[in-house]
Amino acid sequence: MRNESANFVGKLLIAMPGMEDPRFHHAVIFICAHSEDGAMGLIVNKPTPEIRFTDLLEQLQITPEPCLRDIRVHFGGPVENAHGFVLHSADYRSGKGTVTVDDTTSMTATLDVLEDIAHGRGPEKSMLALGYAGWGPGQLEGEIGRNGWLTADSRRDILFGRANDHKWSAALKQLGIDPLTLSAQSGRA
Numbered sequence: 001m002r003n004e005s006a007n008f009v010g011k012l013l014i015a016m017p018g019m020e021d022p023r024f025h026h027a028v029i030f031i032c033a034h035s036e037d038g039a040m041g042l043i044v045n046k047p048t049p050e051i052r053f054t055d056l057l058e059q060l061q062i063t064p065e066p067c068l069r070d071i072r073v074h075f076g077g078p079v080e081n082a083h084g085f086v087l088h089s090a091d092y093r094s095g096k097g098t099v100t101v102d103d104t105t106s107m108t109a110t111l112d113v114l115e116d117i118a119h120g121r122g123p124e125k126s127m128l129a130l131g132y133a134g135w136g137p138g139q140l141e142g143e144i145g146r147n148g149w150l151t152a153d154s155r156r157d158i159l160f161g162r163a164n165d166h167k168w169s170a171a172l173k174q175l176g177i178d179p180l181t182l183s184a185q186s187g188r189a
Helices: 053-059 111-118 139-145 156-160 164-174
Strands: 011-015 028-035 038-043 047-052 072-075 079-089 098-100 105-108 126-135 149-153
Touching (some): 028 164, 038 072, 053 111, 079 111, 111 126, 149 164
Antiparallel strands (some): 011 028, 011 149, 038 126, 079 126
C-alpha cells in the first residue's frame, strides 16, 4: 500500500546520473497516471530523429493541411513502443478518449487527435510519444526511494519545448540543483 501523499500524477521524474537502464539516461518523464496498481509516464526529452510526424501521418493515411506545424516524435518509453500517445494542453478533448492528467495537461491515445492536429483543429501545445514508461505496484516508489529519480513540478516549457537537450538540466535547476554537482553514486545517511 503506498502513501497517499506520494501521488506523482502531473509531476516530472528526473533520472539521476547513476540510472542503470541506458534507456532512461538523463530522462525526464511526465507522470500521466499513478495508483496502487502502478504508474505510467512519457519521456519528454528523447526525440526520435529517424521518425517524422508527417511520415506517421502518411502511414496512417492522414493527409495533413499544407501549413502543418512540425511535431517532434519522441521515444516515450520501452513499453508498447509501436503505440502513440499525444501529451497535450488541456484546451483539447477527443470524443474518443482524452485522459485529464491535471488542470493544464491531458493525454490522448486515439487516432482522432492525430487527425485533428493534421487538420489544424488539435491542441495548442502537444508532443507525440511512441511507447511509454510503466511501473508495477510499488515499483516507482521503490526506485525513488533508492535515489533513482528526483521529482519536480511540471512546466510547459519542459513538456512542450523544443530544447530537448536542455530539459534534464532545466528540470534539475528548478529544484535548485546544478547538474554538474550530481554524482552517479548514491547512499544514505
